[in-house]
Amino acid sequence: MARYTGAVCRLCRAEQKKLMLKGERCKSDKCAINKKRAAPGKDPKARQGKRSEYGIQLREKQKLKRIYGMQEKQFSLFFERALRMSGITGENLFVLLERRLDNVVYRLRLAASRRQARQLVLHGHILVNGKRVDIPSSLVQPGDVVEVLASSKGFALVKEALKEVGKSGVMPWLEIDADNCRGKFLAIPRRNDITDLADIKEQMIIEYYSK
Numbered sequence: 001m002a003r004y005t006g007a008v009c010r011l012c013r014a015e016q017k018k019l020m021l022k023g024e025r026c027k028s029d030k031c032a033i034n035k036k037r038a039a040p041g042k043d044p045k046a047r048q049g050k051r052s053e054y055g056i057q058l059r060e061k062q063k064l065k066r067i068y069g070m071q072e073k074q075f076s077l078f079f080e081r082a083l084r085m086s087g088i089t090g091e092n093l094f095v096l097l098e099r100r101l102d103n104v105v106y107r108l109r110l111a112a113s114r115r116q117a118r119q120l121v122l123h124g125h126i127l128v129n130g131k132r133v134d135i136p137s138s139l140v141q142p143g144d145v146v147e148v149l150a151s152s153k154g155f156a157l158v159k160e161a162l163k164e165v166g167k168s169g170v171m172p173w174l175e176i177d178a179d180n181c182r183g184k185f186l187a188i189p190r191r192n193d194i195t196d197l198a199d200i201k202e203q204m205i206i207e208y209y210s211k
Contacts, residue, residue, distance in 0.1 A: 057208035060201050067197070068097050069114045074137065079209055090202030091191040098173075098189050101128065102136035104146055108176050108183035112161040125152040140185045147182035 051059070065075045082092035097103060102118040105126055111117035118136045120126055126133060127147050128140065140146065148158055158181060165178045172193060175184040191202075 054208075054211075057204045060204035061208050064097075064197075064200055064202075064205060067114075067200075068100065068103060069118060076209070079205070083209075088191075089206055093202060093205070094191050094194055094197070095188055096139070098194065099139045099141075099185075100136065101126065101133060101138040101140055101146070104140045104174070104183075104185055107171050107174055108146060109162050109164045109170060109178070110146075110148055110158055110181060110183070112157065112164075116157060116161070120148070120152075120158075125149045125155075142185060142187050144185045145182060146185065147180070153181045 061075075065072065068075075070078070078096050079089075079093055082089050082096055085092045098107070102114055102121050105111050105117035105120060106114045110126075111120055121136045122134055124132050124134045125148055127149055128138070129145055132149070148155075152158065162178045162181070165176055170176045170183070171189065173185070173187045173189040175186055177183065
């Protein structure tokens with residue numbers, strides 16, 4: 001599957017929002033959004049007219065897709081799955097995205113970004129309930145224990161990422177044992193619990209895919 005390999009800060013500039021794609025750099029003065037750099041393109045000001053309804057819906061979809069580091073085909077499959085589930089489609093979509101293994105690794109502060117978390121999973125450094133899992137899109141279940149492989153716990157990137165636990169902790173549906181590089185997925189999160197993505201308008205995404 002093709003994957004975006006360009007400068008990820010360009011994606012944040014395109015959305016004019018911090019997508020938290022580079023971990024600690026996103027919180028520093030080096031962040032392109034903090035520097036108030038313009039959107040990418042030869043003449044971004046020429047494109048700053050009033051957006052159409054479709055354009056607004058597209059941008060919401062792109063923001064969420066890029067935050068979780070997914071390609072269009074995979075994201076649309078997640079949306080179709082959310083649509084088939086009982087309940088509210090927008091909330092179902094967020095629940096599925098939050099249950100992705102690469103996202104859980106990131107949320108547990110075992111990696112500084114979702115991209116970094118995906119690499120840890122792909123390279124076989126993550127265990128789920130004691131078994132190695134190398135599929136980033138695997139869905140974690142309540143009660144599952146996620147940890148770093150014993151031989152990988154000394155990685156500098158893991159130790160550096162875990163420092164964030166002392167600063168901001170983890171989400172309420174997770175439990176972390178930082179000393180052992182191990183965490184537990186306690187429960188399915190509710191939409192209101194995902195406070196760092198409160199500004200995402202999932203109804204716009206539903207309308208986008210409904211056309």
